[in-house]
Amino acid sequence: MSKFNHQSISMNLKLHALFLLFFCTFASAQITGTITNTKGEPLTFVNILIENTYKGTTSNDDGYYELSISEEKTYTILYTYLGYKTVKKTVDVTSMPFNINVTLEEESVSLNEVVVASEDNPANAIIRQAIAKRKENLEKIESFKADFYSRGLIRIKDAPEKILGQEIGDLGGGLDSTRSGIIYLSETISKIQYLRPNQLKEKITASKVSGDDNGFSFNNAQDVDYNFYNNTVEFGNQIVSPIANNAFGYYRYKLEGIFYDEHGNLINKINVIPKRENDPVFSGTIYIVEDQWTLYAIELDITGTQARIPAADIISLKQSFSYSKTDDLWALISQSIDFKYGIFGIKGDGRFTAVYSNYEFNSNLTQKDFGAELVSFENEANKKDSLFWKQIRPVPLTEEERTDYVKKDSIQIVRESKTYLDSVDREKNKFKLGDVLGYTYNNSYKKYSLGYSIPFGGVQFNTVQGFTTQLNLFYTKQLDEFRRYFNASASVQYGFSDERLRATASLRYKFNNTNRRFLTLSGGTKVEQFNPANPISPIENSVASLFFEENYMKLYERRFVQLNYSEELFNGFNLYSNISYENRTALFNTTDQAFYPRGDQEYLSNNPINPTSTDAPFENHNIVKLNVTGQINFGQKYLSYPDSKFNINSEKYPTLVLSYEKGLGATNSDYNYDQVKARLYQSFTIADKGRFNYNIRAGKFFNADDIAFMDYQHFNGNQLAISQRGNYTNVFNNLGYYDLSTNDSYLEMHAEHDFNGYILGKIPGLNKLNFNLIVGAHNLATPDNKPYQEFTIGIDNIGWGKWRFLRFDYIRSYQGGFQGDAILFGLKFF
Secondary structure (H helix, E strand, O other): OOHHHHHHHHHHHHHHHHHHHHHHHHHOOEEEEEEEEOOOOEOOOOEEEEOOOOOEEEOOOOOEEEEEOOOOOEEEEEEEEOOEEEEEEEEEOOOOOEEOOEEEOEOOOEOOHHHHHOOOOHHHHHHHHHHHOHHHHHOOOOEEEEEEEEEEEEEEEOOOOEEOOEEOOOOOOOOOOOOOEEEEEEEEEEEEEEEOOOEEEEEEEEEEEOOEOOOOOOOOHHHHOOOOOOOEEEEOEEEEOOOOOOHHHOEEEEEEEEEEOOOOOEEEEEEEEEOOOOOOOOEEEEEEEOOOOOEEEEEEEEEHHHHOOOOEEEEEEEEEEEEEOOOOEEEEEEEEEEEEEEEOOEEEEEEEEEEEEEEEEOOOOOHHHOOOEEEEEOOOHHHOOHHHHHHHOOOOOOHHHHHHHHHHHHHHHHHOOHHHHHHHHHHHOOOOHHHOOEEEEEEOOOOEEEEEEOOOOOOEEEOOOEEEEEEEEEEEEEEEOOOEEEEEEEEEEEEOOOOEEEEEEEEEEEOOEOOOOEEEEEEEEEEEEOOOOOOOOHHHHHHHHHHHOOOOOOEEEEEEEEEEEEEEEEOOEEEEEEEEEEEEEEOOOOOOOOOOOOOOOOOOOOOOOOOOOOOOOOOOEEEEEEEEEEEEEOOOEEEEEOOEEEEEOOOOOOEEEEEEEEEEOOOOHHHOEEEEEEEEEEEEEOOOOOEEEEEEEEEEEEOOOOOOHHHOEOOOOOOOOEEOOOOOOOOOOOOOOOOOOEOOOEEEEEEEEEOOOOOHHHOOOHHHHOOEEEEEEEEEEEOOEEEEEEEEEEEEEEEEOOEEEEEEEEEEEEOOOEEEEEEEEEEOOO
């Protein structure tokens, strides 16, 4: 080795060592310590701030804290914790790390004699003042910039080996031998910007996921932006704030006491009590500053029932605010969300912690500084090392969290090796008796899987094919993480009555996870319903046919080859297109089998135009079909992750869908046609009064006087007394499946409002049941028929405990007068 190279390498090593020494010294530039109460018990979530700044930290579950500082000098540090006296310490930091252990004494919260003797509820007067100042306090912060830190942790306790027959394993090493452990641990460091009333932008500078060195945290400021100065807080459901304009309709209040903060402000501690347990409300304690009538802190709970989050048992939210003399305002500095959950035999808990620091208020931000992008990442945001995190992390890790990072990082190295993945696959790929109805072979190292399945309910019945059975085959190759993949699939179906074997196959490629470009080539032979929306499911038709001799499903045979292409051309605009060559053949009933045949009942024909006729509903033919659809999501925002984009639709604006459909080259020229159509739909909450949904369709055919019936515009009807739809904004529940199908112009309108407990929750006795009232209206107009209307009233959220999957509706229909009525039984499964 030459002298030059030797000296260069030696110099590089020295510089590297000096850099590490400097970095470690800088990283240890901290004030550290443990915070306990007078009994020596550690205190969690204590706020530690440098006086007159928004630079601070929060203690962890062990009461330990680390406060980063930039230089050795004198600091005045405030230690604040709800229920305890604030401690102020002035320290001269001469070396680092600098240790300060603090003991906090409980705050004496008292009621003075005047308050105790008052005939009026003193809490009500305080709340009225806070409500009167609510809007002013909401608008006090015009804009700000801040640093944001978030940590999310989810645990499982005593998890079962299987859920619904499927093995869940150890969830990436999260579960130990007791089937308990951390299944998610992640941290985020961000720069955030806010502009009133609701613009929030975030740049994530660092992201860390336990057990995934390529992972990106989904913790972000958007998801934990809870402002109680708004009338409602979006927390699963729209939850009424304890200081909302209409709060007295939902809450009772009790003044528990008063105390003074470090600035001499009198703080009112008020107990918040729901008037009705199932209303969308909180319970707990809020702290309000006298004279200013601002929030000092909150400690509120909400149940999964109230939040409409069935898996959650209880969710606890804490917020702490700090006062800035310079800006004359109170700002949120820390927040924690603790929760307990349980579903499918799994129980657990977790916490999401957020810390806000280094505020710059009213910083001349304008609308030009914001756009559709809500969250973005810096390059290499997930490549920060442990020294970086130790220096910048405002809330120290607990021993449990440190252990999880070390364990998961070690496990990841092992579990990504070919040897380990092959050993796991060998065990999983063994064929078992339970795999008769479905089997998957995995090669985890090469990231592909293949197999077959016989779908549950795969044995079905219709009067054209008789009993049918189906076999599905599939192959999937993951090309990089979850972003790109290739899939090949095939389906084979056999009808035992018509003795026909039909098969289809498809090839599908996903190009990326940013604009989600897909290309699909498919073809084969299959039976299809005349309405491509499949208004009746095969299982529903099987039951109706075999038990009641009602064969509502009408079918034809389609032989085809089809090419589909879709992508998001730009934010908020999606393009969907397909072109196909089709051979269509009429089908006829081949069986009259029924479990309980009745002498006065017999199956109708397979002709949807005239069910009493055995004639073919159309002439067999070939045709080319083209469809181009553009979907515009107005006001769409998005989160930018490396190589991925996640869209967030705005409730403020509707979605518009415009389509052009053409049939050409038909062997019967009468079957060629053109159709233009549009759809407008939206779903939005109306404060505490529930959710409103509407769906409007309109269209017009051209040169379509004698087209084939499957190319008509069909409207989803329902001739059963049961429905599996989540809502009814896409169906007429008292209309025949093909009664009003048209090849002319049409206008279809649906509207439904779910009061979400707003009405029934206020009726004594009935409010204990936690039912929801739903009303709806539906209209259909075509040139050849009188307008058809349906009006519905129903009860939703029926069930017990967390299992709320039933709904009942009463329907009245009109068409030039009263048409009929019906009772509908609804089933909802997620």
